[in-house]
Amino acid sequence: xxxxxxxxxxxxxxxxxxxxxxxxxxxxxxxxxxxxxxxxxxxxxxxxxxxxxxxxxxxxxxxxxxxxxxxxxxxxxxxxxxxxxxxxxxxxxxxxxxxxxxxxxxxxxxxxxxxxxxxxxxxxxxxxxxxxxxxxxxxxxxxxxxxxxxxxxxxxxxxxxxxxxxxxxxxxxxxxxxxxxxxxxxxxxxxxxxxxxxxxxxxxxxxxxxxxxxxxxxxxxxxxxxxxxxxxxxxxxxxxxxxxxxxxxxxxxxxxxxxxxxxxxxxxxxxxxxxxxxxxxxxxxxxxxxxxxxxxxxxxxxxxxxxxxxxxxxxxxxxxxxxxxxxxxxxxxxxxxxxx
Numbered sequence: 151x152x153x154x155x156x157x158x159x160x161x162x163x164x165x166x167x168x169x170x171x172x173x174x175x176x177x178x179x180x181x182x183x184x185x186x187x188x189x190x191x192x193x194x195x196x197x198x199x200x201x202x203x204x205x206x207x208x209x210x211x212x213x214x215x216x217x218x219x220x221x222x223x224x225x226x227x228x229x230x231x232x233x234x235x236x237x238x239x240x241x242x243x244x245x246x247x248x249x250x251x252x253x254x255x256x257x258x259x260x261x262x263x264x265x266x267x268x269x270x271x272x273x274x275x276x277x278x279x280x281x282x283x284x285x286x287x288x289x290x291x292x293x294x295x296x297x298x299x300x301x302x303x304x305x306x307x308x309x310x311x312x313x314x315x316x317x318x319x320x321x322x323x324x325x326x327x328x329x330x331x332x333x334x335x336x337x338x339x340x341x342x343x344x345x346x347x348x349x350x351x352x353x354x355x356x357x358x359x360x361x362x363x364x365x366x367x368x369x370x371x372x373x374x375x376x377x378x379x380x381x382x383x384x385x386x387x388x389x390x391x392x393x394x395x396x397x398x399x400x401x402x403x404x405x406x407x408x409x410x411x412x413x414x415x416x417x418x419x420x421x422x423x424x425x426x427x428x429x430x431x432x433x434x435x436x437x438x439x440x441x442x443x444x445x446x447x448x449x450x451x452x453x454x455x456x457x458x459x460x461x462x463x464x465x466x467x468x469x470x471x472x473x474x475x476x477x478x479x480x481x482x483x484x485x486x487x488x489x490x
Contacts, residue, residue, distance in 0.1 A: 172307040176253030184233075184260055191261040195480065197473050209470065213477045215417060218297035219485035223282050225267050233264025254304035255284060258475045262490060266483050274389035275299065276412055282486050287390040287412050290419040300482050302475060303415035309393050310415065312462060315378050315401035319452055324445045326351050326406060326437075328384035329372045330394075333357040337408075337432075338386050342366060344434050350441060352380065381451070382406050382441060385427070391418055399426065399458035404444070404451060408432045416465070426458045 198206060235256055251272035259268070269283040276289055279298045286309075288299035303310060332338040332355035339362075345351045346366055354368040377383055377394075378401060385392035385405040390412040398405040405427040413419045423429020428444060430437045444451040465471060483490050 172253070173249070176249070176256075179253070179260070180256055184264060187260045188263065191476065194261070194473065194476055197469070198477070209474055209477070212417075212474050213481060215420075216301040216415070216474075217478045217481045217485070218293070219282055219300065219481065220297065222485055222487045223298075224487045225269060225281055229267040229269050229281075231264060232259040232262065232266050232268050235259070235270075250305045250307055251286070254306055255302060258302060258479050261476055262479060262483060266488050266490070267486070268482070271299075272304075276390050282482065284482065287414045290411060290413050300478065301413070301415055302478060303471075309391070309396065310465075311397050312400040312466075313374055313378075313397050315403065317378050317402060319381060319402045319455060320448065322379055322381040322403065324381050324441075325349075326353075326382040326384055326441060327372075327377055327380040328353040328386065329356050329368060329377070330384075330386065331355065331357045331388060332366075333359070333361045335386075335388050338388070341384070341386060341434055345437070348438075350438060353384070378403060381445075382428070387412060390414075391416075395427075396462065400462040402455055404428055404454055405458070406430060406437070406440070408434070421461070425454065426461055427454065 198209060201209065235252060251270065255270055259266075269279075269281055271279060271283045271285045273286075275285040275287045278289065278292050278296045279285070282298050282300060284302050285299045286302070286304040288301060293299050328341070328351065330338065332342055334357075342353065342355070342362065346353060353366075354372075355362045355366050356368045360367045374397070377398075381403060383394065383398045383401075383403050383405060385395040385398055385407040387407075387410065391410070391414050392405075392407065395405055395407070395418070396416055407427055408430055409423070409432060410418045410421065421427060428440050430440050444454075480490060
């Protein structure tokens with residue numbers, strides 16, 4: 151490992167899934183008395199009144215994007231109170247709830263009275279829901295007409311990361327890299343069947359129990375820094391969204407993806423092919439042609455990188471992100487007929 155890679159990977163904090171500091175913060179947050187955050191809710195929500203008209207419009211648009219409820223829809227009688235949520239409970243909502251969803255949803259529900267009721271659907275949600283429910287992800291097209299899936303930024307430790315890229319686009323390899331779980335994911339399997347062995351691609355399956363041939367399996371570790379040495383990074387959806395899309399769009403690389411089917415707090419439904427990422431056909435048939443085009447037109451490639459970087463910057467304002475999340479939750483309780 152060269153010196154720059156070592157410094158970047160081990161001393162720059164640039165590693166995925168850094169769970170220890172995340173868990174320490176989450177447990178510390180849940181140990182604090184709820185009353186300390188409840189009394190702050192109104193003052194935090196009033197920050198909206200101090201924004202300019204254009205900023206208010208931006209914030210409200212995002213709130214209404216995440217929470218599309220437009221008519222009061224009561225929750226079922228069995229909906230639990232938010233105060234019942236606990237990290238110490240092994241089961242939540244009659245199913246195992248990963249700790250990341252407890253921490254990330256509690257970050258915002260702790261500002262509201264514990265008596266309020268809700269529905270939380272943890273995990274990779276690729277389907278619509280029968281009642282208003284807090285989720286991490288949702289199908290883009292189906293949820294344009296079905297408002298029950300209300301997005302909150304969850305599983306952030308895996309999905310919502312942005313890294314500094316020290317390598318300019320012109321110094322990167324004009325190839326495509328992909329690392330990810332392939333087994334059990336038909337769209338990724340089709341990609342491997344079509345392009346594995348093609349010199350344009352550096353691709354391996356990271357599945358622990360891969361069903362693919364030995365030569366297609368990952369051996370060793372491919373770091374973030376390793377990815378950043380390539381101009382193009384495949385962002386292929388798995389159970390829902392592609393987990394690498396956020397940090398790729400904030401780098402000097404370009405995300406390459408078919409039309410997206412799912413979205414999260416990142417609002418993948420607003421991304422445009424040719425503007426924020428290189429869009430390819432769902433069957434990958436034009437992938438080589440698209441890469442060849444941008445290798446021959448580097449200025450257009452850099453325009454996509456600039457647009458993608460600008461898109462990511464909207465999520466860097468922590469106070470505004472907090473305000474939007476609180477407004478999404480406040481609207482959720484209000485539109486489920488509850489008095490906050």
